[in-house]
Amino acid sequence: xxxxxxxxxxxxxxxxxxxxxxxxxxxxxxxxxxxxxxxxxxxxxxxxxxxxxxxxxxxxxxxxxxxxxxxxxxxxxxxxxxxxxxxxxxxxxxxxxxxxxxxxxxxxxxxxxxxxxxxxxxxxxxxxxxxxxxxxxxxxxxxxxxxxxxxxxxxxxxxxxxxxxxxxxxxxxxxxxxxxxxxxxxxxxxxxxxxxxxxxxxxxxxxxxxxxxxxxxxxxxxxxxxxxxxxxxxxxxxxxxxxxxxxxxxxxxxxxxxxxxxxxxxxxxxxxxxxxxxxxxxx
Numbered sequence: 358x359x360x361x362x363x364x365x366x367x368x369x370x371x372x373x374x375x376x377x378x379x380x381x382x383x384x385x386x387x388x389x390x391x392x393x394x395x396x397x398x399x400x401x402x403x404x405x406x407x408x409x410x411x412x413x414x415x416x417x418x419x420x421x422x423x424x425x426x427x428x429x430x431x432x433x434x435x436x437x438x439x440x441x442x443x444x445x446x447x448x449x450x451x452x453x454x455x456x457x458x459x460x461x462x463x464x465x466x467x468x469x470x471x472x473x474x475x476x477x478x479x480x481x482x483x484x485x486x487x488x489x490x491x492x493x494x495x496x497x498x499x500x501x502x503x504x505x506x507x508x509x510x511x512x513x514x515x516x517x518x519x520x521x522x523x524x525x526x527x528x529x530x531x532x533x534x535x536x537x538x539x540x541x542x543x544x545x546x547x548x549x550x551x552x553x554x555x556x557x558x559x560x561x562x563x564x565x566x567x568x569x570x571x572x573x574x575x576x577x578x579x580x581x582x583x584x585x586x587x588x589x590x591x592x593x594x595x596x597x598x599x600x601x602x603x604x605x606x607x608x609x610x611x612x613x614x615x616x617x618x619x620x621x622x623x624x625x626x627x628x629x630x631x632x633x634x635x636x637x638x639x640x
Contacts, residue, residue, distance in 0.1 A: 361595035362505050364389035368448040369594075370440065372431045372488055373458035375399040376408040377564040378511060380416070381583035382455060382590045387422025392448040394425040396440040396488075397458070406565050423448075431458055431484035434491075441491045450502075451495035453594055456485035456510040456535065461566050463525040474527045482534030485510055489542060489553075500550040505598045508546075509590060512536040513557040513637035514605040521637050532637070536605065543603035552598035558586055559609045560632040563625045578626050579633040585623040588612060607638075 364386045373379045374395040383393050395417075397410040414424040425447050429436035444451055460480045462473045489508050499506040512535035522529045536555055543553035561567050561580040568577055589608035592615050593601060609620065621627065 361592065362597065364391040364453075364591075364595060366390065366392070367452040367504065368392040368394070368444065368450055369453040369455060370394040370396065370444050370451055370488070370492065371455040371457050372484060373397050374455075375410050375413045376406065377566070378558075378562055378583045378586045379455070379457035380408070380413050381587035382457070383413070383417055383422070384420050385587040385591045386453075386594070387417040387420035387424075390421050390423075391453075392423045392425075393417055394427060394440060394444040394447075396427045396429045396431060396437070398428065398430050400428045431488055432479040434487060437484075437487050437491050441488075441495065445495055450498055450504075451492050452499045452504045452506050454489055454492045454496065454508045455590070456488060456508070456512075456538075458484055459511065459535075460531070461528055463528055465524070466526050469527045477527055477531035478534070481512075481531035482538070485512075485535045486538050489538065493546075493551075496546075496551050497549055500598070505595075506551045507594050507598055507601075508539075508542060508551065508553045509593060510535050510539050510553075510555045511557070511586075512539065512555045513635075514555075514607075515540075516637050516639065518639055520639075529637075539605070540603070547602060550599055552596075552602040554593055554602060554604045554606060556586065556590055556593060556606045556608065556611070557637070558635050559607045559638065561635050562586060576633055579630060580625050581620070581623040581632065582625060585609075585612070585620065588617070 374383050375397050399409045410426050414426045417424045427440040460477045496506040515536050539555040563577045563580045585608050589611040
């Protein structure tokens with residue numbers, strides 16, 4: 358990657374972002390003075406999950422960003438359209454789309470409720486497609502104004518090892534649908550100068566999903582903090598859109614590419630304990 362481009366004055370719209378990796382990415386952008394729209398459902402506190410869209414907005418404003426909160430659900434076209442319209446009205450355009458919202462259920466096929474299957478498809482795959490699609494007019498204007506537009510989706514490399522589909526088919530379909538959106542949009546939007554990439558952590562990240570779904574406190578202890586994804590996302594989003602598109606990045610590889618090779622500061626617990634590889638990555 359070449360010399361980074363500051364996010365000062367740039368406008369980002371993100372699905373989710375009330376906590377975890379999304380919040381960390383938004384906080385890193387806010388430190389540059391970016392404008393940030395959060396479209397998320399978490400309006401009121403949930404005892405199972407930390408933070409709301411409002412606590413996230415306050416944190417981002419303290420970090421230096423200007424924030425618009427839109428309480429909404431990316432499963433519904435009109436709510437996404439409203440968020441995009443409000444963002445353009447407030448900030449004058451959109452330069453960055455981050456598809457962060459995601460639902461997870463690792464149940465095998467015979468016990469996965471179809472309601473959960475539909476939820477994962479609607480949020481992960483359809484929601485990412487919808488938010489990107491709705492932002493395209495604004496992103497094309499950003500490209501014409503040479504404002505370095507990017508779409509970044511939190512989804513994995515497409516790994517056809519049957520282990521992953523065989524272990525949790527519903528979730529795998531939903532996440533790979535997000536990645537196919539990256540693959541297709543990168544090709545489709547290359548002539549427009551709009552970068553489209555995916556980012557995935559090499560290790561598990563200390564998040565509500567890891568704590569509540571993947572393995573609890575023991576897994577958290579073998580994880581890294583969301584900051585590693587935030588720093589990698591920042592490196593991608595500040596790279597020239599004409600040169601950085603169509604990639605399925607791993608956070609470690611992005612940081613290594615800009616000269617960062619010491620990842621100790623990202624460990625939840627310091628030491629030499631083995632970190633847990635994330636889903637969809639072969640050992």
